[in-house]
Amino acid sequence: MKVLIVFAHEEPRSFNAAMKDMAVETLEQAGHSVVVSDLYAMKFKAVADGEDFLERRDKHFLKRQLEENIASELGTLAHDILEEQRKLKECDLLILQFPLWWFSMPAIMKGWVDRVLTMGFAYGGGKWYDQGGLKGKRAMLAVTTGGPEPGYSPRGINGSIEEVLFPIQHGILFFCGCEVLRPFLAWSPAHLEEAARTALLEQYRQHLVGIESLDRVPFHPLAHYDKGMQLRPEFTP
Ligand SMILES: Cc1cc2nc3c(=O)[nH]c(=O)nc-3n(C[C@H](O)[C@H](O)[C@H](O)COP(=O)(O)OP(=O)(O)OC[C@H]3O[C@@H](n4cnc5c(N)ncnc54)[C@H](O)[C@@H]3O)c2cc1C
Known part of the structure; x- marks a missing residue:
């Protein structure tokens, strides 16, 4: 399997970097090929603006999704996006x-x-949710937190981690058509003893070893919704 890790941490000796390195090593040992986009190291341009288009349909008024649609078709997005x-x-x-x-x-x-997830490439023209432009791909979050796990439980002060990650897992990854694998949460590594951090990295290794059989985060496909974009009664809990 081909794996793309998109990595966002500014410090190469961080726990996030250790998780990224662990993932590369574990996945390659298992026979997968791995590519890393290390966004800070690449100095990836984070701001979406008019420079993202080599040509513009309308040079006077930037209507982003319209330009994305056209540029995705013509291949006139900025080189780093392509x-x-x-x-x-x-x-x-x-x-x-x-x-x-x-x-x-x-x-x-x-x-x-x-x-990167432009209209016309990752979604749009009827391509969304389980029919999205990235249909057929899997996606997974590997996340570190500052706060401990109980604070992200259903009664936790921060709300459940499922709620916190919903905009990313559902609103981005599933929206674009990916099957979303159960995430790995590294709870509060900065507040652990060295041995506990090492154990946490080992847990992540085991998570990755079992990647082919990881369960999916359950989201409803388009067919479960009515024309008003509401879940049909038979699927309502
Ligand atoms: C702007 C901002 C907003 C934030 N918002 C939130 C929020 O909403 N919710 C929340 O819960 N938290 C929040 N945080 C906290 C943040 O999530 C944590 O600080 C972060 O997740 C910790 O991960 P890290 O990789 O930065 O840890 P680091 O501090 O880099 O690492 C922790 C420790 O692990 C050590 N380490 C590195 N490599 C290894 C290794 N191979 N083996 C063992 N130990 C190792 C490091 O030396 C360090 O001592 C926020 C922080 C910032 C800056």
Whole structure:
């Protein structure tokens, strides 16, 4: 299997970097090929703007999704976007590795999402959710937190981790057609003893060893919704 790891941490000696290195080693040992997009090292441009288009349909008013649609068709997106889309097209599994920042991903990774998952490429024209442009690919989050696990439980102060990750797992990955694999959460590594951190890395290794049989995060396919975009009664809990 071909794996693309998109990695967002500014410090090469961070726990996130150790997880990324562990993933590369484990997956390659298992016979998979791995490509890493190290966004900070690449100085990836995080801001979506008019420079993302080599040509514009309308030079006076930037209507982003319209320009994305046209540029995705014509191949006139900026070169760094095209390069990331090429990696994405080739991969079978996408792993997003990042520290939880403000209940979400760091801005540099959000910029990757904003700029790379263009309309006409990742979604659009009837391609969304289980019929999205990345249909056939799997995706998985590997996330570190500052807070401990109980705070992200259903009664936890932060809300459940499923709720926190819903905008990413459902609103980005599943929206674009990926099957979303159960995420790996590295809870609060900065507050653990060295031995516990080593054990956490080993847990991640085991998660990756079992990647082919990991369960999916359950989301409803389009066919379960009615014309008003509401879940049909027979699927409502
Ligand atoms: C802007 C911002 C917003 C944030 N928002 C949130 C939020 O909403 N929710 C939340 O819970 N947290 C939040 N945090 C905290 C953040 O999620 C954590 O600080 C981060 O996830 C910790 O991961 P790290 O890789 O940065 O840890 P690091 O601090 O890099 O690593 C922890 C420890 O692991 C050690 N280590 C590195 N490699 C290894 C190895 N191979 N083996 C053993 N140990 C190793 C490091 O030396 C370090 O001592 C936020 C932080 C910031 C800066």
